[in-house]
Amino acid sequence: MNLLKLITKKRSLEVPSILESGLSYIVLGVWAFICIFPIYWVLITSVKEPHVVNQGPFYIPFVDFQPSLHAWDFVIMQESMNTLRPFFNTVIISLISAFITLLIGSMAGYALVRIHYRPKIVSIACFILILILAILLITRMGLDWRMVLTSGTAIFLLFIFTLSRRFKASLGNNDIGFWMISQRILPPVVVVIPVYIFYQQLGILDTYLAMVITYVAINIPIVVWLMRDFFFGIPLDLEENAALDGASRFRIFTTIVLPLAKPGLSATFMLVLILCWNEYLLSLFISMTDTQTLPLMIASMNTTRGPQWWYMSVIIILMIVPVILIALFLYRFIIRGLLVGAIK
């Protein structure tokens, strides 16, 4: 009796019984349907004529209704729609930002793995104090910001060289890494208003430059965090040999480390690309007409005649298909990227 129970129980762990697996298939199938159906619905809406959409739901092309490419034709060919500009804006801004983020972020990630930093607590406190003072001077006293910036930097450097000898308390690499990732908790709404004012003062609102700087800044923590983990896996001996041969750190980084980290680099690049591609809130504040991105364009498409779903569907497809393709091709890499933070 006991043995029988054990065998049946054991079976249920390895291969679920027919009833169990049937139920699992039904639940999983339903969820797969929930995941896919909205995308299917956009696809068929994009080939529907307006009167077909307005008459009610039709589900299967060629059976229920006659598909036509009128919406595609209108959105892509018609000048007045001006779809291509936001599309290329999105492509250019995302590519450039992802590239720069990857460059700066992977350098920092590598440095956090191989070089030991000991930032002094005193100098950090000093920096923040001088920054508050500088902002006070600029906003309350109305001093010129360029003057305050230069004198502030000078005072800060002076402090570092004099004070830091006396106080030894310092932080380590892990603290830097943690500080970087903790930036994610800042709601972008808090950050974006000063950034907006700052860009306005510099006169670079609604330019590629402003968008790229912003995207780089918000994505660097993720890249540092992910690349740090990838660099941990690279064997040290190769680098040590190269260092013995007299190669500089930059040479080691570009000729040995980066080629070895290629899978990690491409996965992180794609992840950042997707994040930039989908970004909405910051571009809502910073971009206007010239650098409008696809998410913004769609969000602003509510016309007075009610939403024209057939055009909208086309733009939604243009927006989500590249991302889905990247995601499917790099599925494993991206999953690994996601898991890095969560499972240690």
Next chain:
Amino acid sequence: MLNIKTFEERLDRQAPALFIMPAVLIVLSFSIFPLIVSLFVALSRLKFVKGGIEAKYIGFLNFKKLLFGSQQYHFLGKFDQLTAIGYVIMSVFVILILVWFYRYFRSNNFSLVGTFGRLVVATGLFFLLMLTLINLTTPKGLPGTLVVTLVYVVLGVVLQYMIGLGLAMLCVQKIKGRNFFRIVFFVPMMITPVGIAYLFRMLTDMTKGPFAPIVMLLGMEETSWAVIPWGARIAVMIGDAWQWIPFMFIILLAGLESLSIEQKEAAIIDGAGSWQIFRDITWPTLLPVSVTIVLIRLIEAFKIIDLPNVMTNGGPGIATESLSLHAYFNWRTMDLSGSAAVGYLLMVVAVFVCLSFVSLVKNQVEIAQQ
């Protein structure tokens, strides 16, 4: 040649700083600098004048307006007397908190700082829960943007976690096509929230959407979810869940797969039931991962703006307006300081909720890892 060599050597000496400085400077200038400036903006009244912005220091007036003044209905909602249900929930909460404190004092590692931290967490949660109950369970109460955001965050994350865990438990069994399901479930996560908002507006159209026949069958084609506060809120939460359940699912599945089969088999030989296996083996292994992903989701969920903005535009009234959206609406009406004040309060609440979550579950994780 010699010149290049020395240049390279000199560069190499500075390498440690050069490697990390760009990242540190950029992150610094986009975190600490805006935080300080934002505080100044929130404490002053900004005016757009010719050639720039004029700031006038007005102290905490912007915050006072949100918490006690003319904008109170918008931020905190409308108040009313607690009803019986409210009192029951509040007393359960107080009892739980007392038990929590009792356990802490009974344990050996209690300190003054720890007690103080726990007191802050308890009072903060007390007020947030009280506000939620006053807004949501009373006849005259109406939720403001703060409680709406809390509903999105707490209800949304709990829902996503439960469904994600359920799906992962099903998928970890040895069934065919596991990889297919994994890839299909992964797709929604990659779509921009704005796109999802429109997808769901299309799908929930009562007369032209794909579910119109069902709606017709129920005889509800005249009603619209968009004019019922809870209907609109649930629609937003469904959109959010559709996007983020895959995230929970993928990571929990990886966590489940890392579980050792031997341990499970040993438990089965000892005659443990499936519930016992879940409680004693699966759950303790999953707990650390769960805490991490719930924390990640809590952090991201507080930033919700795209879905309510596109799906309902914050309406009906302010029923679906999240704090980020509130800040954006303020900004759009050129009330920069009001916007910064809302943003600051959002940050305070988000940091408080995340830290409370960590401090509440920390003990559990430590017990599980032993």
